[in-house]
Amino acid sequence: SLLMKRKLFLYNFKNIRWAKGRRETYLCYVVKRRDSATSCSLDFGYLRNKMGCHVEVLFLRYISAWDLDPGRCYRITWFTSWSPCYDCARHVADFLRAYPNLTLRIFTARLYFCEDRKAEPEGLRRLHRAGAQIAIMTFKDYFYCWNTFVENREETFKAWEGLHENSVHLSRKLRRILLPLYEVDDLRDAFKTLGL
Numbered sequence: 001s002l003l004m005k006r007k008l009f010l011y012n013f014k015n016i017r018w019a020k021g022r023r024e025t026y027l028c029y030v031v032k033r034r035d036s037a038t039s040c041s042l043d044f045g046y047l048r049n050k051m052g053c054h055v056e057v058l059f060l061r062y063i064s065a066w067d068l069d070p071g072r073c074y075r076i077t078w079f080t081s082w083s084p085c086y087d088c089a090r091h092v093a094d095f096l097r098a099y100p101n102l103t104l105r106i107f108t109a110r111l112y113f114c115e116d117r118k119a120e121p122e123g124l125r126r127l128h129r130a131g132a133q134i135a136i137m138t139f140k141d142y143f144y145c146w147n148t149f150v151e152n153r154e155e156t157f158k159a160w161e162g163l164h165e166n167s168v169h170l171s172r173k174l175r176r177i178l179l180p181l182y183e184v185d186d187l188r189d190a191f192k193t194l195g196l
Contacts, residue, residue, distance in 0.1 A: 003151040004028070004046050012081040013109045013145070015137065015166040024048050025112075026081045027055040028149040031063070034073040042074075046149050055080070056088035060095050074102045079137060079145050082112040089123030093130035105133045107141045111170055111177075121177040128178050136170040139163060 004026070012026045028046040032039040047062070049055050059078075068074060083106070084092060096104060106127075113120050128134055137145075139159055146157035 002045050004149050006150055006152060006155075009145070009150045010160075013079075013137070013142070014160060015109045015163060015170065017166060017169070019110055022081070024081070025055045027059060028079040028145055029059060030077045030148070032075045032077075034075060039075065044148065054085065054088050056084050056092055060091060064095075068099065068102065070099075070101055072101060074099075076102065076104045078104065078106045079141060079149070080106060080108045082110055083108040083120070083124060083134070084127065085112055086119040086123035089120075089127040092132065093126045096127075096130040096132060103131065103133075105135075107135050107137045109137050111136075111173060124174070124177050134174065134178065136167050136174055138167045 008026075012022060012024065026046060026048045028044075030044045031042045033042055047055050047058050050058060063076070092104070096102065111120075124134060142159070142163070143157045146152055
């Protein structure tokens with residue numbers, strides 16, 4: 001089936017702060033071609049990690065086989081259960097530089113950090129500098145995914161307790177990661193001036 005089972009989606013995409021036991025990354029995707037003012041949907045679906053290969057790399061292999069027309073613009077949107085690790089972020093950034101006619105938006109349920117807590121933030125900054133738009137999933141994104149990628153049996157998406165608060169918390173964390181360091185310093189100075 002092209003659609004994900006409801007329990008699988010809810011378990012893997014839940015934006016809880018301590019996601020113990022959730023070792024796999026799921027990636028829901030939409031690929032569109034932009035033709036002047038309109039866009040044409042080319043494909044959608046979902047992938048998950050396979051033995052020894054992260055889902056982001058699997059997607060890059062998949063899309064590379066398409067032989068994309070360099071004269072056309074493409075927009076790819078990802079909804080991921082975890083943000084990319086450092087290595088995957090590097091691969092995706094290199095891919096985006098190789099395909100300037102392609103834009104990528106990533107909406108992620110949770111931020112991934114490995115033992116080396118400095119590597120993943122640097123990977124996300126590298127990805128951001130390569131032109132990827134990175135954001136934390138909000139209720140609206142979960143609602144869209146539920147209706148697009150999930151075998152929902154016509155049931156309406158219901159938010160779990162803490163969805164909004166966790167999205168806000170993770171968005172702030174992501175913003176701190178992506179902000180250039182000089183802006184963070186400027187904000188600190190501004191807060192000191194205000195006595196905060």
